[in-house]
Amino acid sequence: MAAKNTQKVRMCLTPVNATAANDITPTAIAVVPAATGKPAGVLVTAANTAKVGEVVKFGDVGFASLNNKSFVITTATATTFTIGNVVLGTGTLGATPKISHFLENEMKCICLSEFSISTAAPSVIDTSTYCGSSSIPSAKTEAGTASAAGYVDVTDEGYLTILDAVENGGEHILRVTLGDNGYLVMPVTLSGLSWTLPLDGAQSYAFQFTFGAAPKHVFA
Numbered sequence: 024m025a026a027k028n029t030q031k032v033r034m035c036l037t038p039v040n041a042t043a044a045n046d047i048t049p050t051a052i053a054v055v056p057a058a059t060g061k062p063a064g065v066l067v068t069a070a071n072t073a074k075v076g077e078v079v080k081f082g083d084v085g086f087a088s089l090n091n092k093s094f095v096i097t098t099a100t101a102t103t104f105t106i107g108n109v110v111l112g113t114g115t116l117g118a119t120p121k122i123s124h125f126l127e128n129e130m131k132c133i134c135l136s137e138f139s140i141s142t143a144a145p146s147v148i149d150t151s152t153y154c155g156s157s158s159i160p161s162a163k164t165e166a167g168t169a170s171a172a173g174y175v176d177v178t179d180e181g182y183l184t185i186l187d188a189v190e191n192g193g194e195h196i197l198r199v200t201l202g203d204n205g206y207l208v209m210p211v212t213l214s215g216l217s218w219t220l221p222l223d224g225a226q227s228y229a230f231q232f233t234f235g236a237a238p239k240h241v242f243a
Contacts, residue, residue, distance in 0.1 A: 031202030035132040036184060036211075037078055039193035041123035047071060047079065049120050052086060054111045061243060064097065064107040065089065073104050073124050078196050078208065082121040086114030092236065093196045095206040097243040107205070107243045125196065133181035136227070137172040138199075140238065166209075166234035175218065175226040185230065188213040194235055205242025210235035 047069045055064035065088075073079065077096050081089040094106040143166060147158040176182050188195055192212060199207040215231040 027202060027204055031200070033132060033200040034135060034138065035130040035198050035200070036188060037125040037130055037196040037198075039191060039195060041080070041125050042129065045072070045124040045126060047073065047122040047124050049084060049116065049122060052084065052089070052111070052114075052116055055105055055107075062108040063110050064105050064243075065109055065111050066103055066105050067122070068103050069122070071099060071101060071104050073099050074127065075099050076198075076200070076206075077127055078125040078130070078198055079104075079106070080123040080125075080196065082123070083117060084114075084120040084122070085117040086111060088112045088114075092239075093208050093210055094239070095198055095208050095241045097205075097241065105243075106241060108239070108241050130198070131180060131184035133173070133184060134179065135171050135173045137229075138169055139171075140169045141167055142237075143167045166237045168234065169211075169232040170229065171232060172227060172229040175228055182228075185213060185216070185228075189216045189230060197232065205240060207238045208241055209238040 047067075049067045049069045051068040053066045053068075055066050057063040073096050075096055075098060078093060079096060080093045081091065083090050088109055088111055094109065096104045097107040098105045147160060150157045150159055173182065173185075192214070194210050194212050197209055197211045201207065211232040211234055213230055213232060215229075217229050219227045219229070
């Protein structure tokens with residue numbers, strides 16, 4: 024195993040909604056078999072302008088492993104693109120499938136000084152009585168959170184992006200580029216923004232990402 028440092032890590036957010044004119048209509052979805060050193064993936068056939076590294080969000084395309092989930096494109100041509108580290112499973116392409124496509128120039132990159140993921144424990148509801156302890160599963164499920172922090176700079180586009188994302192309260196897609204180790208991708212909402220103004224130190228801010236789905240490691 025070769026350890027990697029965080030020198031090449033980059034974090035970027037999509038807008039809440041992709042531009043409708045950039046939607047992709049798939050005509051076929053197929054399995055990319057696993058190979059030595061590579062996990063299984065998915066090949067999407069479509070008239071395609073997407074590029075490697077751009078984010079796509081599948082609508083209801085007829086496959087449970089893809090429906091309403093976000094991925095990063097790992098290879099692309101004019102007629103196809105692939106996503107890595109996903110098992111397609113059974114399904115049939117729907118009659119009106121749609122894939123939202125976020126262009127690279129629509130994404131806003133943020134320069135954080137801290138990013139720490141916390142996975143969520145399964146939620147339960149306590150139903151204990153004086154006769155004994157018991158619980159039932161919660162109807163609500165949580166995918167986890169991340170605490171994040173950075174330095175205040177009103178001229179930094181990333182800082183302004185965070186202010187806007189906290190204010191609008193919408194769901195964005197966070198793409199974390201891991202250099203040559205692929206990407207982490209997850210839908211997120213931002214909240215809990217606060218500031219620290221030390222007597223001797225840099226002005227900083229902190230906030231929380233709440234995941235709409237568990238982080239997915241995508242690689243070719």
